[in-house]
Amino acid sequence: MLILVGISDEDTAEDIDWLVRKSVGLRIFDDAQGVMNLDIRQVHGEILAVSQFTLMASTKRGNRPSYIRAAGEATALPLYHTFTEQLSQALGRPVATGVFGADMQVELVNDGPVTIWIDSHNRE
Secondary structure, eight states, rough: EEEEEEOBBOHHHHHHHHHHHOOOOOOOEEEEOOOOOEETTTTTTEEEEEGGGGOOOOOOSSSBBTTTTTTHHHHHHHHHHHHOOOOOOHTTSSSOOOEEEOOOOOOOOSSOOOOEEEEETSSS
């Protein structure tokens, strides 16, 4: 599972707790009948969590995205570390991480089609 993590200035430890529970609890993997009924722990899956400030982009006005909602490093880095540490504990194994703030090349093979947006401020 690849988790791209966007952190805003509004995010708190409560948001992180909720996101961790939601991430490991999502039943998005097929069971023996081919029905998405299993979570990441049940399939003994692995997670790569990458900090991605561009997820906080606002494209409301004009054609140049605004990243004003993205938290700065002083806020985002501790919350990102908390997220990955709690995710590892909930998963029961280490979580691979990207390098915060680095220019990385991440490849994804989307075995799905399962791509889900989870927003801790819009808990539908």
